[in-house]
Amino acid sequence: MTTPYNFPHDTFADEIHQRFTDLEAGGETGVTVAVAGRVMLLRVQGKLSFGTLRDSSGEIQLFALSAVTESFEDFTKLHLGDWVGVTGEVVRTRKGELSVKVATWQVLAEARHNFGDKWAGINDFDVRYRHREADLWANPESRTALASRSGVIRSLREQLWSRGFMEVETPMLNSVPSGAAARPFVTHHNAFDVDFSLRIAPELWLKRLVVGGFERIFEIGRVFRNEGVSPRHNPEFTMIELYVAYWDVYDMMRLTEEICAGAAESVLASTTLTYQERPLSFATPWARRSMADLVSEAVGEDVSVHTPRERLVTLLSERGGEANEAWGTGRLLSELFEVACEADLWEPIFVTDFPLEVSPLARRHRDDDLLTERFEVYCAGRELANGFSELTNPDEQRKRFEDQARLKAAGEDETMEIDEDYIKALEWGLPPTAGLGIGVDRLAMLIADAPNIREIIAFPTLKPLRG
RNA sequence: GCGCCGAUAGCUCAAUUGGCAGAGCAUUUGACUCUUAAUCAACAGGUUCCGGGUUCAAGUCCCGGUCGGCGCACCA
Numbered sequence: 288m289t290t291p292y293n294f295p296h297d298t299f300a301d302e303i304h305q306r307f308t309d310l311e312a313g314g315e316t317g318v319t320v321a322v323a324g325r326v327m328l329l330r331v332q333g334k335l336s337f338g339t340l341r342d343s344s345g346e347i348q349l350f351a352l353s354a355v356t357e358s359f360e361d362f363t364k365l366h367l368g369d370w371v372g373v374t375g376e377v378v379r380t381r382k383g384e385l386s387v388k389v390a391t392w393q394v395l396a397e398a399r400h401n402f403g404d405k406w407a408g409i410n411d412f413d414v415r416y417r418h419r420e421a422d423l424w425a426n427p428e429s430r431t432a433l434a435s436r437s438g439v440i441r442s443l444r445e446q447l448w449s450r451g452f453m454e455v456e457t458p459m460l461n462s463v464p465s466g467a468a469a470r471p472f473v474t475h476h477n478a479f480d481v482d483f484s485l486r487i488a489p490e491l492w493l494k495r496l497v498v499g500g501f502e503r504i505f506e507i508g509r510v511f512r513n514e515g516v517s518p519r520h521n522p523e524f525t526m527i528e529l530y531v532a533y534w535d536v537y538d539m540m541r542l543t544e545e546i547c548a549g550a551a552e553s554v555l556a557s558t559t560l561t562y563q564e565r566p567l568s569f570a571t572p573w574a575r576r577s578m579a580d581l582v583s584e585a586v587g588e589d590v591s592v593h594t595p596r597e598r599l600v601t602l603l604s605e606r607g608g609e610a611n612e613a614w615g616t617g618r619l620l621s622e623l624f625e626v627a628c629e630a631d632l633w634e635p636i637f638v639t640d641f642p643l644e645v646s647p648l649a650r651r652h653r654d655d656d657l658l659t660e661r662f663e664v665y666c667a668g669r670e671l672a673n674g675f676s677e678l679t680n681p682d683e684q685r686k687r688f689e690d691q692a693r694l695k696a697a698g699e700d701e702t703m704e705i706d707e708d709y710i711k712a713l714e715w716g717l718p719p720t721a722g723l724g725i726g727v728d729r730l731a732m733l734i735a736d737a738p739n740i741r742e743i744i745a746f747p748t749l750k751p752l753r754g
Numbered sequence: 755g756c757g758c759c760g761a762u763a764g765c766u767c768a769a770u771u772g773g774c775a776g777a778g779c780a781u782u783u784g785a786c787u788c789u790u791a792a793u794c795a796a797c798a799g800g801u802u803c804c805g806g807g808u809u810c811a812a813g814u815c816c817c818g819g820u821c822g823g824c825g826c827a828c829c830a
Contacts, residue, residue, distance in 0.1 A: 724830085
């Protein structure tokens, strides 16, 4: 079948509904429109035919009559899912349905496969994710979820632009994977004949840009971690990181809650949302509690990084956790937090005062040498964001990296590698700076009420079919 | 990576204790000038995910594999 090279489309379905909302049943307008979309339903009734056309804005009924419509017989033989371009007058049928009375029409593309049951759509996860284009047409909620994600990203950008931030881009091909503790994907550059790692975080590059003089920057981009998949983890995911010179962690907490609440407001017109049938409020200010406080409350006794190590080991093992001999009280407290607290944190909360032992890039706490000025945001039982006053001293940064190397020697799988270029950058002088990273997919899941991260990723990572 | 569960017509799903593999929608044909998941009539549609095994007989039981969902682990 040959199809036209273009179609003089001039109206969207929702525009017709808005403009002619007052038209009475049986009424005519004398207004001719050209609309295009897919035929979602077709009801042929002898010399009349009713179709439901869906475009990106919504749906409008097509009303074809043998006396009016060109090639009427062929029109009644359209297949569900076919793209058509239609011109005709806007009318309302006797039964009250606003319609385009089809004068001329043409097939813009055939649908050789159907889009699933017209009532149930497509439910099979395999089909939905492997052929997302079909899922998106068959299941409007799939489109809504991706549109919400787009709205979240747009809102974050707009909020940061309006606060004077500049958007930047940093390398995805890294010779030293840095900025987080995670296994990287490795690829090969032929001309250099060297292996590169896909980035696991843009963090160190971004701070080098602050050294270079950009005081408010952010990057929204893909990071890659060679780890398992789950309803909350995709091997490639989107992170927003931002850095502000002269700020500390407390300034950053205020910005964090503002932009997250702002994103919800922008997409949902409310900071009150429902996640998986449970109410959830993004209204600011969010709660702020130290990790030691939360753990103390959960275990029923006062604990902190200053608690004797043996006691923390006991508390951890009582909860099914297993301690590694190389772990100090900081790591133990953090493990206790994960087993005893994390899953119960529903409303967004800043968990503050992270142990220095688990925070190799964060600045030492001004009141406690074993802690850092670092927070993580938890919401709906999972981590949503991470921020801190940046460690700016190159000598201390080197020590922290060396501590990580010792951990690796002690058998820890995932630690940070020493990044000499980054240390040298710090030697040129990083001013007091606060940084923030938000898992954009996680944020989008909450705002889109998506139970699975794959719902808010257009084409999630899937295992290829074999054989 | 480990555990549990799932896969039947193009789509959504049935199939009793192991006993002829079914329905609705879609497709095809016919009827129908106001339908709204149109309706009515008829035809057609199957490697029951793949490969083995047990049995007179397997969609159903057993073994192996593929892909997916959930949980755990890793992590954000």
